[in-house]
Amino acid sequence: xxxxxxxxxxxxELLDWYRRGNRDLPWRRSRDPYYIWVxxxxxxxxxxxxxxxxxxxxxxxxxxxxxxxxxPEEDVLxxxxxxxxxxxxxxxxxxxxxxxxxxxxxxxxxxxxxxxxKGVGPYTAGAILSIAFGRPEPAVDGNVMRVLSRYFCxxxxxxxxxxxxxxxxxxxxLIPEGAAGDFNQALMELGALVCxxxxxxxxxxPVMAHCExxxxxxxxxxxxxxKAKPPxxxxxxxxxxxxxxxxxxxRRRPAQGLLARLWELPHVEAPxxxxxxxxxxxxxxxxxxxxxxxxVRVRPNRHLGDAEHVFTHLHWYVRVWGASGxxxxxxxxxxxxxxxxxxxASASAEGQEAALPFAVREAAFPWGEAGEDNYRWIDRxxxxxxxxxxxxxxxxxxxxxxx
DNA sequence: CAGACGTGGGG
DNA sequence: TCCCCAAGTCT
Numbered sequence: 001x002x003x004x005x006x007x008x009x010x011x012x013e014l015l016d017w018y019r020r021g022n023r024d025l026p027w028r029r030s031r032d033p034y035y036i037w038v039x040x041x042x043x044x045x046x047x048x049x050x051x052x053x054x055x056x057x058x059x060x061x062x063x064x065x066x067x068x069x070x071x072p073e074e075d076v077l078x079x080x081x082x083x084x085x086x087x088x089x090x091x092x093x094x095x096x097x098x099x100x101x102x103x104x105x106x107x108x109x110x111x112x113x114x115x116x117x118k119g120v121g122p123y124t125a126g127a128i129l130s131i132a133f134g135r136p137e138p139a140v141d142g143n144v145m146r147v148l149s150r151y152f153c154x155x156x157x158x159x160x161x162x163x164x165x166x167x168x169x170x171x172x173x174l175i176p177e178g179a180a181g182d183f184n185q186a187l188m189e190l191g192a193l194v195c196x197x198x199x200x201x202x203x204x205x206p207v208m209a210h211c212e213x214x215x216x217x218x219x220x221x222x223x224x225x226x227k228a229k230p231p232x233x234x235x236x237x238x239x240x241x242x243x244x245x246x247x248x249x250x251r252r253r254p255a256q257g258l259l260a261r262l263w264e265l266p267h268v269e270a271p272x273x274x275x276x277x278x279x280x281x282x283x284x285x286x287x288x289x290x291x292x293x294x295x296v297r298v299r300p301n302r303h304l305g306d307a308e309h310v311f312t313h314l315h316w317y318v319r320v321w322g323a324s325g326x327x328x329x330x331x332x333x334x335x336x337x338x339x340x341x342x343x344x345a346s347a348s349a350e351g352q353e354a355a356l357p358f359a360v361r362e363a364a365f366p367w368g369e370a371g372e373d374n375y376r377w378i379d380r381x382x383x384x385x386x387x388x389x390x391x392x393x394x395x396x397x398x399x400x401x402x403x
Numbered sequence: 404c405a406g407a408c409g410t411g412g413g414g
Numbered sequence: 415t416c417c418c419c420a421a422g423t424c425t
Contacts (some may be wrong), residue, residue: 044422
């Protein structure tokens with residue numbers, strides 16, 4: 001069997017296999033390009049089972065491009081809470097606004113236009129164009145690269161960007177006439193269910209007969225993928241400041257970068273693990289840094305517990321310190337609060353409204369200008385309504401459960 | 404190109 | 415427990 005026959009065989013067999021039966025997924029019940037689009041964004045780096053409930057809630061709340069375009073950003077983030085990679089949500093809404101204005105609310109059936117939407121890269125563009133519009137575009141994700149690496153016994157490192165380009169060229173040649181959408185989904189379905197990362201189920205594979213990787217006995221060692229760098233450890237000190245009326249001090253993260261626009265407990269990075277771990281230096285550093293960098297004056301005085309959170313590139317060790325305006329000043333904090341006793345006292349007065357002491361107005365506030373409503377004293381109901389990163393959602397949930 | 408960017412599940 | 419990783423994109 002020559003190369004051309006091999007490719008034709010692969011496409012037909014895979015397509016037939018997929019059409020004999022595939023998973024009943026919410027976004028497969030519709031041909032609405034908007035639904036396809038939303039699902040593909042959510043599926044980036046995220047498992048199908050995780051996405052399903054998020055997808056259902058999302059399209060129920062935002063059934064159309066215009067509904068999404070007109071929604072408050074906080075609503076979109078709240079529905080994305082826990083799904084991760086939050087720039088996807090912001091980019092999706094930005095792109096929805098572009099589609100609403102520029103394309104009359106309809107996802108454009110045009111390669112360049114789709115590819116130009118925020119958050120839509122080569123994979124997602126190919127997925128939308130093939131599945132929603134039947135265009136013969138490749139949609140190469142991790143599944144596809146794994147399947148192709150094995151079937152054609154390719155040794156290229158799939159972690160390298162250049163490899164994906166080559167895979168796209170190959171995948172394009174494999175698309176059976178008039179069946180791009182089903183074929184692309186078949187390729188991914190095979191990777192997800194049969195040609196799995198470890199212990200591939202070759203005996204039930206529809207294309208086992210001509211799989212070069214399998215024939216070479218290399219199905220377990222392919223694809224070649226270089227290892228990612230381990231996450232960098234960061235030791236962070238957080239404060240759970242509770243006011244006399246039970247409200248908790250929280251802040252909103254900046255619009256750019258990690259966990260953008262989500263809410264969290266005020267926290268700082270410790271200069272070393274030993275400071276982080278020290279019952280004296282830790283809370284001192286926390287209070288001092290919050291005053292200097294944010295003009296927020298708190299007196300952490302009680303170790304409430306630790307939390308750990310692993311990102312792709314960071315490993316957070318979070319130590320949570322309790323604080324209350326009514327607490328006695330511990331000896332270790334005596335020397336650091338010198339500049340702001342009056343402000344601290346006023347902020348902690350019983351039942352007083354949240355006049356935060358932004359003592360250092362000239363400093364650059366990475367969390368936004370003072371008075372921009374980036375800090376709030378919240379109760380349990382507000383906690384439920386705001387969007388939180390997982391690590392802080394857990395800490396605050398535990399607090400509100402027990403209070 | 405390499406690094407930033409989340410989270411939860413499975414072996 | 416630990417490590418890998420999952421329908422990637424942006425800078």
